[in-house]
Every structure is written in C-alpha cells, then in structure tokens.
Amino acid sequence: MAEIDRPARRVGRPKTTVLTRDLIAEAALRLLDESGAEGFTMARLAQALRVRPSALYNHVDGKEDVIAGVRELISDRIDVSAFATLPWDAAMLDWAHSYRLAFATHPPTIALLATLPLTGALRTMHMYDTVVQAMVRAGWPEPEVLPTIVAVESFILGSALDAIAPANMFDPSGAEDQVPSFASAYAARDRALGATTPADAAFEIGLTALLDGLRVRYERVRVAAG
Amino acid sequence: MAEIDRPARRVGRPKTTVLTRDLIAEAALRLLDESGAEGFTMARLAQALRVRPSALYNHVDGKEDVIAGVRELISDRIDVSAFATLPWDAAMLDWAHSYRLAFATHPPTIALLATLPLTGALRTMHMYDTVVQAMVRAGWPEPEVLPTIVAVESFILGSALDAIAPANMFDPSGAEDQVPSFASAYAARDRALGATTPADAAFEIGLTALLDGLRVRYERVRVAAG
Numbered sequence: 001m002a003e004i005d006r007p008a009r010r011v012g013r014p015k016t017t018v019l020t021r022d023l024i025a026e027a028a029l030r031l032l033d034e035s036g037a038e039g040f041t042m043a044r045l046a047q048a049l050r051v052r053p054s055a056l057y058n059h060v061d062g063k064e065d066v067i068a069g070v071r072e073l074i075s076d077r078i079d080v081s082a083f084a085t086l087p088w089d090a091a092m093l094d095w096a097h098s099y100r101l102a103f104a105t106h107p108p109t110i111a112l113l114a115t116l117p118l119t120g121a122l123r124t125m126h127m128y129d130t131v132v133q134a135m136v137r138a139g140w141p142e143p144e145v146l147p148t149i150v151a152v153e154s155f156i157l158g159s160a161l162d163a164i165a166p167a168n169m170f171d172p173s174g175a176e177d178q179v180p181s182f183a184s185a186y187a188a189r190d191r192a193l194g195a196t197t198p199a200d201a202a203f204e205i206g207l208t209a210l211l212d213g214l215r216v217r218y219e220r221v222r223v224a225a226g
Numbered sequence: 227m228a229e230i231d232r233p234a235r236r237v238g239r240p241k242t243t244v245l246t247r248d249l250i251a252e253a254a255l256r257l258l259d260e261s262g263a264e265g266f267t268m269a270r271l272a273q274a275l276r277v278r279p280s281a282l283y284n285h286v287d288g289k290e291d292v293i294a295g296v297r298e299l300i301s302d303r304i305d306v307s308a309f310a311t312l313p314w315d316a317a318m319l320d321w322a323h324s325y326r327l328a329f330a331t332h333p334p335t336i337a338l339l340a341t342l343p344l345t346g347a348l349r350t351m352h353m354y355d356t357v358v359q360a361m362v363r364a365g366w367p368e369p370e371v372l373p374t375i376v377a378v379e380s381f382i383l384g385s386a387l388d389a390i391a392p393a394n395m396f397d398p399s400g401a402e403d404q405v406p407s408f409a410s411a412y413a414a415r416d417r418a419l420g421a422t423t424p425a426d427a428a429f430e431i432g433l434t435a436l437l438d439g440l441r442v443r444y445e446r447v448r449v450a451a452g
Contacts, residue, residue, distance in 0.1 A: 038262045038264035114391060116391070118395060125398055125401055125404070126404070132408050133407040143415050144418075144431070146415040150428035151428045151435065155377075155436070161383060165341040172351055181362060182354045185371045188369040198373065198376070205443070209377065212438070213435030213436055213442075216438045217434070
C-alpha cells in the first residue's frame with residue numbers, strides 16, 4: 001500500500017515523497033493550469049503523479065475532494081491578515097488585491113471554483129470565517145454579510161479574468177469608422193495609462209467605487225439599525 | 227460549392243437552410259453550451275452542422291472569427307436602449323441586468339469571451355460605442371470611460387459565474403463547529419433571502435454599491451474638471 005502511494009521518482013533520487021492530500025492538490029493545480037478544467041480527470045491526475053488511480057483514493061474522496069484541495073491551496077495565498085488590524089473597508093481593499101492575484105495566477109481555476117460548492121475546503125471556510133467575523137464586529141447586519149462578501153468576490157473574479165485577457169483586447173483597429181466614439185475612448189485610455197495595465201486601471205476604478213458604495217450602504221444600514 | 231455549404235437536413239424537410247456566418251455562430255454557441263470551451267474545434271463544429279470543415283471557411287476566417295460571431299450573438303441580446311433615454315447611471319443599471327442574463331444563459335462563454343479580443347465582433351463594438359457615447363455625453367472624462375465600463379463588466383461577469391453556481395455553494399454543513407461565524411452568517415442570509423436567490427441578492431447589493439461609488443467618482447471628476 002505504501003509503495004503504491006509513493007509517486008515514482010527518477011533513479012538515484014531519494015524516494016521520500018509520499019502522497020498527501022496537499023501533494024495531490026498541488027499536482028491537480030498544475031494539471032489544471034496546463035490542460036484546463038475540462039481536461040481534468042482522476043486518471044490524468046494519477047498519471048501525472050505516476051501512481052495508480054486507486055492510490056489517490058487513499059487520500060481523497062474523489063474529484064470533488066481534489067478540487068476542494070485546490071481551492072484550499074489558492075485560498076492559502078489570499079491574505080486575510082488585515083481584517084485583524086484594519087477597519088473592514090481598508091482590510092477588504094488589501095484582501096481584494098491579494099485575492100485577484102491568487103486567482104489570476106491560475107486562470108482555469110477562476111470559472112471552475114466560482115461555480116462549485118465549498119464542501120470539503122475547510123481552510124477556505126476559515127478565510128470566510130475571518131472576513132465574516134470582522135464585518136459583524138464592525139456592525140454590518142449579519143444577514144447582509146455573506147451577500148456583500150459574494151458581491152465583492154464577483155467583482156474580484158471578473159477582474160481576475162480581465163487580468164489574464166490580452167492588454168489590447170478592445171483594440172478597434174479596422175473598425176474606427178464604424179465605432180468612432182469607442183475607438184476614440186480606446187485611444188484616450190491608452191494615452192492616459194502610462195505604466196499601468198488596462199486591467200489594473202479598471203480594477204482600481206471598480207474596487208474604489210465598490211468600496212465607496214459599500215461605505216454608503218454601511219452608514220445607511222447602521223442608521224437604520226439605530 | 228453551394229451544395230457543400232448547405233447543412234444536411236432530414237429527408238422530407240425542405241433544404242432551404244444555407245450556411246451563413248450567424249448560422250455558424252449559432253451552432254458554435256450550442257456546441258459551446260453542450261461541450262464547453264475546451265472541447266470546441268472547427269472539426270466538431272463542421273460535424274455539428276453536417277458540412278465539411280472547408281465549407282465553414284467560405285463564411286468565417288477560422289476559430290477566432292467563429293468566436294467573434296458567438297460574441298455578437300450574445301451582445302445582440304444585451305439591451306443598450308436605455309442609454310438613449312436615461313441618465314448614464316440608470317441606463318447602466320438596466321444594461322447590467324440584461325448583460326448578466328445574456329451571459330448566465332451560456333456559462334461556457336463567460337470565461338472564454340472575457341479573455342479573448344473583440345476583433346471581428348463589430349456588433350459588440352457597436353454596443354460599446356453606444357455606452358461610450360452616453361458616458362462622454364454625460365460628462366465623464368474620455369480616458370476614464372473604457373476602464374469604468376470594464377470595471378462594471380468585471381462585476382457583471384463575476385456575477386454571471388455566481389448566478390450559475392449552486393444556491394447552496396457556501397453551505398458549511400459539517401464544519402459549523404470549526405467556522406461558527408461563517409456558519410451563522412450563512413444561516414442568517416438564508417433566513418433573510420425569502421424568494422430571492424443568493425446570487426440575485428449579492429448582485430443587487432454589489433450593483434447598487436458599484437453605481438453609488440461611480441456616482442461619487444462622477445461628481446469628483448466633474449468638480450476637478452471645473
């Protein structure tokens with residue numbers, strides 16, 4: 001059993017790596033990055049780890065559990081530490097930057113993890129627990145906390161998709177005569193960008209607006225709550 | 227040539243359907259919906275239309291051009307009419323609802339179209355031209371217009387992903403003891419939802435906040451511009 005669980009290594013290297021849930025998740029993340037979400041199967045994962053598929057099932061319950069492990073790996077890289085020290089809005093600003101980067105580094109995970117249940121991703125739930133605690137402590141009404149977090153996440157994940165799009169995604173070359181206002185706005189944006197990428201510029205405008213708007217809501221709900 | 231271009235129909239049905247760019251795009255959208263973005267090839271598209279691959283190339287330049295056609299089909303369903311009659315922010319509210327629905331109806335297109343160039347999607351460029359015109363007319367500084375539109379789109383596309391996620395995506399069942407604040411916020415949200423879906427609740431909170439924040443920005447940049 002122990003032999004089956006050990007991924008094959010090249011001759012001459014010590015056979016010290018033993019399968020663990022995290023090792024499987026790391027291999028799964030590499031496979032997702034290389035082949036995309038739709039090419040991801042347990043058989044291919046076993047092949048990448050050079051073990052029999054049955055060996056995987058000593059450590060994970062199946063594909064959904066592997067995906068939960070991938071979600072944990074990614075959320076491990078999202079920094080929630082600011083929620084312990086900063087006001088909720090300043091902490092959310094830091095969190096959003098870290099969150100977008102963690103996902104933009106692994107493009108195929110964005111749509112995949114946005115549409116699958118959290119089940120089994122306990123470390124990810126701990127991240128949410130930290131954010132929820134900070135917002136409740138700040139005085140947000142409890143029923144509003146999760147929808148507000150999900151709204152911010154939707155913006156972050158959409159922005160992560162935008163971050164992996166080509167910088168000239170909106171280039172109207174060849175169609176300038178048919179869409180003159182759009183073409184002019186495209187040129188004006190490019191002149192104003194400087195060293196900033198188009199995706200970063202849009203992210204900063206959106207995140208600032210979203211947090212400004214949430215501060216407006218926060219004041220309103222707190223006044224309503226007395 | 228004309229024969230090759232005509233998709234095969236069942237015996238007894240009139241052979242009136244001739245390949246067009248839009249017909250190819252419609253078949254491509256069906257194929258994407260059924261098989262996902264990664265399974266999409268020109269060979270499979272030709273097979274779905276029961277024509278030889280070469281017949282497709284009489285109407286489209288290749289896979290990128292087919293995707294441009296798919297983008298046009300989807301943007302055809304996004305209602306921009308409000309930009310002709312309502313203030314920019316009220317129009318953007320309508321546009322965002324219509325935009326999210328158009329994409330949430332075709333899940334595999336969300337990440338695909340968010341990360342590919344607009345090249346060839348002239349009808350989509352016309353949509354942007356309408357939105358840009360309305361924002362410039364309202365007094366938004368031209369270099370800010372496109373990043374602002376992209377920011378709103380990022381929120382919409384992230385929300386479209388959330389709309390296709392299972393309603394119980396965040397269900398912490400079994401982990402309540404480890405993440406009590408998160409579990410309590412989940413329960414509080416579910417009690418408060420009523421007939422609203424979790425995705426709709428998050429979308430409305432986020433869209434309201436984003437537009438409130440953009441109104442703050444709009445006043446600021448107009449004051450700065452004198």
